[in-house]
Amino acid sequence: MPDIPQFDPSFEDTSLQAQFRILVALARALSHGLNQPATFLAFERAGLSGNQVVGHLGAIIAAHIEDGVEEVNAIDGIWDAAFAGPKFRNTIGPCRDILEAIRAQSLAELPKPNSFFDLATANAAAHRFTKETLKKHGLDELLPAEPARVEIFADLTAVHFCAGTSRMAHKIRWAYQQVPHALEGLLLADLILSHEYLSHLVPINSHLDQSVREGWLVSALRETFQSVPSVPRWKRALWVDHRSHLYRHFLKVQESLPGPPSAVLFEGFSALDEQAIRLHAKSTTQFWKFTGAILERPESQEGAKDIAWLLYEIVRRATEGIDHLMSRKHMDIDDLVDYWDS
Amino acid sequence: MPSKKSKNSAKRQVKSKRNPAPKRKPKPASQTKTQVRQSREVVYAVRIGITPTGKRRTEAEVKAEVAEALEAARKKLTAEENIGAHVEGEGGYLGLGVEWPWLFVTLAPLVGHVAKGFVEGAAKKMGEVIGEKLLELFFKELRERHLSPGPPTPAPGITSVTVPTEKPPAKSRERATGKKGRRSPSRR
Numbered sequence: 001m002p003d004i005p006q007f008d009p010s011f012e013d014t015s016l017q018a019q020f021r022i023l024v025a026l027a028r029a030l031s032h033g034l035n036q037p038a039t040f041l042a043f044e045r046a047g048l049s050g051n052q053v054v055g056h057l058g059a060i061i062a063a064h065i066e067d068g069v070e071e072v073n074a075i076d077g078i079w080d081a082a083f084a085g086p087k088f089r090n091t092i093g094p095c096r097d098i099l100e101a102i103r104a105q106s107l108a109e110l111p112k113p114n115s116f117f118d119l120a121t122a123n124a125a126a127h128r129f130t131k132e133t134l135k136k137h138g139l140d141e142l143l144p145a146e147p148a149r150v151e152i153f154a155d156l157t158a159v160h161f162c163a164g165t166s167r168m169a170h171k172i173r174w175a176y177q178q179v180p181h182a183l184e185g186l187l188l189a190d191l192i193l194s195h196e197y198l199s200h201l202v203p204i205n206s207h208l209d210q211s212v213r214e215g216w217l218v219s220a221l222r223e224t225f226q227s228v229p230s231v232p233r234w235k236r237a238l239w240v241d242h243r244s245h246l247y248r249h250f251l252k253v254q255e256s257l258p259g260p261p262s263a264v265l266f267e268g269f270s271a272l273d274e275q276a277i278r279l280h281a282k283s284t285t286q287f288w289k290f291t292g293a294i295l296e297r298p299e300s301q302e303g304a305k306d307i308a309w310l311l312y313e314i315v316r317r318a319t320e321g322i323d324h325l326m327s328r329k330h331m332d333i334d335d336l337v338d339y340w341d342s
Numbered sequence: 343m344p345s346k347k348s349k350n351s352a353k354r355q356v357k358s359k360r361n362p363a364p365k366r367k368p369k370p371a372s373q374t375k376t377q378v379r380q381s382r383e384v385v386y387a388v389r390i391g392i393t394p395t396g397k398r399r400t401e402a403e404v405k406a407e408v409a410e411a412l413e414a415a416r417k418k419l420t421a422e423e424n425i426g427a428h429v430e431g432e433g434g435y436l437g438l439g440v441e442w443p444w445l446f447v448t449l450a451p452l453v454g455h456v457a458k459g460f461v462e463g464a465a466k467k468m469g470e471v472i473g474e475k476l477l478e479l480f481f482k483e484l485r486e487r488h489l490s491p492g493p494p495t496p497a498p499g500i501t502s503v504t505v506p507t508e509k510p511p512a513k514s515r516e517r518a519t520g521k522k523g524r525r526s527p528s529r530r
Contacts, residue, residue: 165433210401
């Protein structure tokens with residue numbers, strides 16, 4: 001049985017825990033509702049999408065939290081505000097029934113004592129998913145045998161990434177942030193934690209940069225879960241919105257910084273994502289051969305620079321870059337560097 | 343005059359005729375799928391926020407400066423105080439003026455099972471004291487590098503860490519192959 005998440009001292013405040021429990025109750029109810037086949041049709045007929053419903057509730061709860069939420073029973077007011085808003089106000093028929101059912105279920109979830117256990121379940125699922133993915137390509141030895149411990153910390157100024165990983169302590173820290181996309185984060189917890197495993201715990205080289213961890217490896221994860229039936233369609237769609245909300249938030253933080261601009265990238269070189277999609281679509285085997293070569297690259301700053309340079313070349317060479325990767329029998333980073341550097 | 347590229351490729355062809363390309367050496371165990379890492383007991387663990395200030399720097403540059411600062415601080419300990427210490431950034435670097443959380447740990451000395459009782463007692467206590475001293479020295483080094491450390495907060499539950507085994511630094515590819523430095527990829 002997975003371990004219940006630990007709390008960082010910053011998350012010991014009971015009102016923060018109450019806010020988190022509200023988010024969990026909403027996430028559970030929404031997840032249940034969105035998993036029903038009839039839900040999408042009903043939402044579509046009312047001119048709504050699953051993402052819009054999640055986004056609307058996320059924005060309302062963030063606004064309530066900003067005004068001060070100390071008790072879990074504040075959830076009633078959140079739902080009232082949601083139904084008073086333009087998105088839900090005029091809903092009728094099956095769409096209204098489904099929203100009411102989600103509301104009722106979220107209220108029923110609140111008294112359950114194990115709110116924090118959801119992150120532990122998501123963590124176990126993420127570890128399993130990452131292992132299965134890597135196993136298909138003979139890379140599962142890279143994943144630590146046991147799931148990492150999850151710790152929740154409060155990031156009330158929301159200046160950190162939504163999760164952070166410590167390789168040496170084998171721990172993933174989940175940031176509780178009072179932002180509109182926090183609800184999305186909880187709904188996608190298993191995928192976000194899978195990203196922490198694949199991008200931050202699996203690669204041997206700790207020096208890999210943003211282009212690898214937040215670019216290429218995020219594409220690897222997304223292309224994988226887009227093609228497996230175990231990940232429901234609504235999650236795949238929500239992932240796209242969530243990444244864009246994170247990016248916007250990242251830009252907002254960047255813009256608010258004093259002094260000279262920082263050389264910080266969100267997900268590496270632009271167009272790297274398109275190249276990853278192209279290679280994956282042409283051959284999953286070649287894609288994972290190359291990805292495996294990155295993941296197995298030994299610890300070294302020079303090695304990380306080589307990979308960053310290779311990814312840059314893959315973008316720069318466009319179709320020729322992909323064609324060359326397609327033609328390779330053995331995918332060795334040194335050979336690739338030598339080939340393109342000659 | 344032949345282009346540099348064709349000259350190089352002609353050289354390569356001649357070379358390959360005379361000396362067939364050597365087979366790549368098998369990678370040492372530490373560089374293959376199961377990199378050698380070891381679990382070490384932690385005697386002192388705190389979390390610190392490091393806020394980079396001053397000139398514009400990349401994540402890799404900040405990471406290298408933090409590692410340098412720790413090494414410089416360790417050198418200021420006496421031989422008797424020499425203790426294993428590691429730092430690791432948690433989450434990503436968001437830029438100048440934003441606090442980046444780091445984990446700082448000092449390790450118990452590696453001793454045989456006979457001395458285990460000793461480690462659990464007096465040495466552990468001593469390790470904590472040295473850990474605090476090292477942290478102070480580390481903070482000083484950080485400040486000198488325009489990396490402003492926040493107050494340390496306890497990192498509960500971290501009793502052991504997995505760290506790579508120490509090994510001599512690998513020769514850089516450029517130096518090994520005699521190549522000139524590669525153009526750094528431009529970034530958007």
